[in-house]
Ligand SMILES: [Zn+2]
């Protein structure tokens with residue numbers, strides 16, 4: 001298999017596959033028999049539908065400039081997900097991924113522009129799903145704010161008691 005082919009390995013759990021080149025090819029996979037989804041979500045136009053099969057492991061707000069640009073708002077809220085736990089049910093052909101040379105890829109719906117999830121460099125599975133993309137309660141709440149050094153001048157950071165990290169939080 002070359003780098004330009006889809007990476008699809010159903011026997012490894014129906015994970016989403018896409019090429020590493022940044023063109024964002026995805027393939028929709030049907031739900032395996034007997035496998036139930038924990039959470040569901042989608043984009044604004046309804047073209048992209050996805051499921052998450054394991055509980056997200058945490059959530060945060062990101063105030064970085066890239067998140068401001070791609071969302072149009074002051075901060076982006078997202079939930080970390082278990083690699084391989086996200087599967088696209090519909091609209092895989094609509095999903096595009098913008099991959100900066102030095103950071104996480106940003107997946108979005110090419111029909112309506114909705115932000116969907118991020119992809120860690122060097123991996124091929126969603127790493128963080130945007131909280132607004134979930135249908136209901138994702139079961140996690142943001143527990144810190146990162147890249148606050150770049151927070152928007154026009155909106156004060158909420159005084160919510162969450163830890164604030166000027167840059168990436170310590171791992
Ligand atoms: Zn859409």
Ligand SMILES: [Zn+2]
Nearest residue numbers: 062063064067
């Ligand atoms: Zn960010």
